[in-house]
Every structure is written in C-alpha cells, then in structure tokens.
Amino acid sequence: MKDFQNKTAVITGAASGFGREFARVGALRGMKLVLCDVQDEGLAEAARELTDAGAEVLAQRCDVRHGAEVEALAKAAMARFGAVHLLFNNAGVGSGGLIWENTEADWQWVLGVNLWGVIHGIRIFTPLMLESARTDPRFEGHIVNTASMAGLLNAPTMGVYNASKHAVVSISETLYHDLALIEAPIGASVLCPYFVPTGIHQSHRHRPADVKMSAPPTPSQRAAQSMSDKAVTSGKVSAAEVAARTFEAVAAGEFYIYSHPGALTPVRVRAEDIVTPRNPSDPFAESPHVRDLLRAKLRGA
Numbered sequence: 088m089k090d091f092q093n094k095t096a097v098i099t100g101a102a103s104g105f106g107r108e109f110a111r112v113g114a115l116r117g118m119k120l121v122l123c124d125v126q127d128e129g130l131a132e133a134a135r136e137l138t139d140a141g142a143e144v145l146a147q148r149c150d151v152r153h154g155a156e157v158e159a160l161a162k163a164a165m166a167r168f169g170a171v172h173l174l175f176n177n178a179g180v181g182s183g184g185l186i187w188e189n190t191e192a193d194w195q196w197v198l199g200v201n202l203w204g205v206i207h208g209i210r211i212f213t214p215l216m217l218e219s220a221r222t223d224p225r226f227e228g229h230i231v232n233t234a235s236m237a238g239l240l241n242a243p244t245m246g247v248y249n250a251s252k253h254a255v256v257s258i259s260e261t262l263y264h265d266l267a268l269i270e271a272p273i274g275a276s277v278l279c280p281y282f283v284p285t286g287i288h289q290s291h292r293h294r295p296a297d298v299k300m301s302a303p304p305t306p307s308q309r310a311a312q313s314m315s316d317k318a319v320t321s322g323k324v325s326a327a328e329v330a331a332r333t334f335e336a337v338a339a340g341e342f343y344i345y346s347h348p349g350a351l352t353p354v355r356v357r358a359e360d361i362v363t364p365r366n367p368s369d370p371f372a373e374s375p376h377v378r379d380l381l382r383a384k385l386r387g388a
C-alpha cells in the first residue's frame with residue numbers, strides 16, 4: 088500500500104502506546120481514522136487530539152476479545168468511511184510469572200486480547216477489504232498485526248504472553264501467504280517490537296472484571312512484573328519512531344517489522360537450536376546477572 092491520503096485506517100488499542108502513535112502518523116499522512124480501545128478516557132483524548140490536528144476520526148469503545156464488538160466497529164467504520172484500507176490489529180496486554188502459576192483467567196485475558204483480538208480483526212475486516220477490492224480496481228489495503236520479539240523467542244516467566252505472540256506471528260505469516268495465493272491487492276506485516284516505553288507493563292490496571300486476578304501475585308509474578316517495568320521503561324527506541332518505521336514498511340511492502348533490527352541474534356540462535364537440533368540455548372548466556380537477579384527474586388529475596 089503506497090498511498091495513504093484520504094484512505095481509512097482502523098487501529099485497535101489506539102488510546103495509548105503504539106496505537107496512539109499509528110493514529111498520529113496516519114493523521115499526518117491524511118488518513119481517516121477509526122480508533123478503538125477499552126480505555127474510554129484515553130480514547131476520547133486521542134480522538135480530540137487527532138480531530139484538532141485536522142483528521143476525520145471515528146472513536147468507538149470496542150473490546151477486541153469479543154467478535155460482536157469488532158463486528159460493530161467494522162459496521163460503524165464502513166458506514167462512516169465506506170471502506171477500510173489499513174488495519175492495525177494492535178491491542179495487547181501482558182501477564183508474567185512461571186508458566187504453571189498462571190491462572191485460567193490469566194490465559195483467558197491475554198489470549199482473549201492478543202490472540203482473539205487479531206483473529207476477530209482478520210476474519211471480520213479481510214472479507215470487507217476483499218469486497219472493496221472487488222468493486223474498486225484501484226483498491227490497495229494492508230493489515231499490520233502487532234506481535235512482539237516474544238513471538239520469535241520464549242523468554243522465561245513470560246509464557247502466556249509468548250504463546251499469544253507466537254500465535255500472532257503464525258497467523259500473520261499464513262495471512263501473508265493466503266493473500267498472495269489469491270493475488271489480493273492487500274499486504275500483510277507483523278510488527279515485532281522489543282522493549283519500548285508504552286503502557287504495556289501496566290496493562291493489569293485495566294484488566295476487566297470477568298478475568299480479574301483471583302489471588303495475590305506469586306513471587307514469580309512479582310518478579311516478572313518488576314523485570315518488565317524496568318525493561319519497558321528503560322527502552323531507548325520510542326513508540327513514535329516505531330510507528331513511523333511501520334508506515335515506511337507498509338509502503339515498502341515489508342513483512343517483518345522490527346523496532347530493534349540489531350537485536351535479532353537470539354532469534355538466529357533459536358532457529359539454529361531447532362534445526363541442529365539441540366536443546367534450547369540459555370537465554371541469559373550474555374547476561375548471567377539477569378538470571379541471578381531473577382532467581383533471587385523467585386526465592387522472594
């Protein structure tokens with residue numbers, strides 16, 4: 088997709104972080120914006136900012152875990168703007184800790200947002216885009232799914248999040264092949280950020296009542312939380328830079344989009360582990376102090 092002017096972008100998780108920045112770049116590029124989130128205040132604030140900047144904006148509360156809400160978002164987007172050209176399946180949340188200590192509610196919540204959100208986005212919006220392409224020979228579309236480096240690696244104490252993001256990478260690669268198979272004028276990309284300062288480490292603050300935590304966090308969950316607080320807040324690449332890079336990649340038709348292209352060695356090592364085959368390499372080989380710190384935290388020190 089090369090031309091963004093007057094085209095429509097749908098962005099999930101648009102109240103904060105990457106979603107908010109995608110919306111800002113979209114507005115700068117003259118796009119009409121459909122923004123959704125579960126944080127009403129942040130969503131209203133984003134809508135105000137972008138409307139003031141001159142963009143046409145439709146903001147609608149939508150919990151991407153629920154297909155009916157994503158359907159309603161798509162209906163509203165089509166009614167207002169006629170077609171959707173660029174879809175960011177971006178909403179996401181995190182939950183850490185030793186994998187056997189995660190509750191059913193942890194799995195339901197994280198897979199509900201990170202995986203089902205992407206599933207609903209693809210199964211509801213892709214047919215609409217294909218229909219627009221059928222009726223408009225000049226139609227160009229693109230779908231960007233936000234995964235993570237956690238979709239390419241499996242760091243300890245991040246099992247639920249890792250599983251959700253590996254699934255997003257898998258779905259995105261299949262989407263790419265399926266669209267190519269039918270020669271659709273619709274591209275696909277997967278965004279795999281490393282740690283970038285956003286609200287992601289605080290996602291539990293907006294955790295819905297139906298999947299709330301039923302017990303106080305275990306030592307491993309507390310340890311994972313403090314590691315992710317530190318890693319996310321000390322990230323040196325900004326969400327704005329990642330959003331700008333993402334639009335460049337969409338325009339260039341690039342599939343894999345990285346926030347830290349220089350940090351892919353562990354992905355190479357994992358691929359070598361698989362094809363050699365040998366057991367999974369030590370994720371702390373280059374930073375044994377991190378493992379020592381994590382172990383100390385797990386002991387409750």
Ligand SMILES: NC(=O)c1ccc[n+]([C@@H]2O[C@H](COP(=O)([O-])OP(=O)(O)OC[C@H]3O[C@@H](n4cnc5c(N)ncnc54)[C@H](O)[C@@H]3O)[C@@H](O)[C@H]2O)c1
Pocket residue numbers: 099100101102103104105106123124125126129149150151152177178179180200201233234235236279280281282283284285286287288290293319
């Ligand atoms: N920031 C990072 O370091 C990082 C790294 C890798 C991947 N990611 C991914 O980037 C994406 C965006 O996250 P972010 O880092 O901008 O964090 P963020 O918390 O700033 O933004 C995520 C947004 O998603 C919204 N959201 C949560 N549940 C939702 C739901 N059920 N329906 C609709 N919206 C919902 C949140 O309210 C929030 O506004 C996520 O998929 C995340 O997993 C982030």
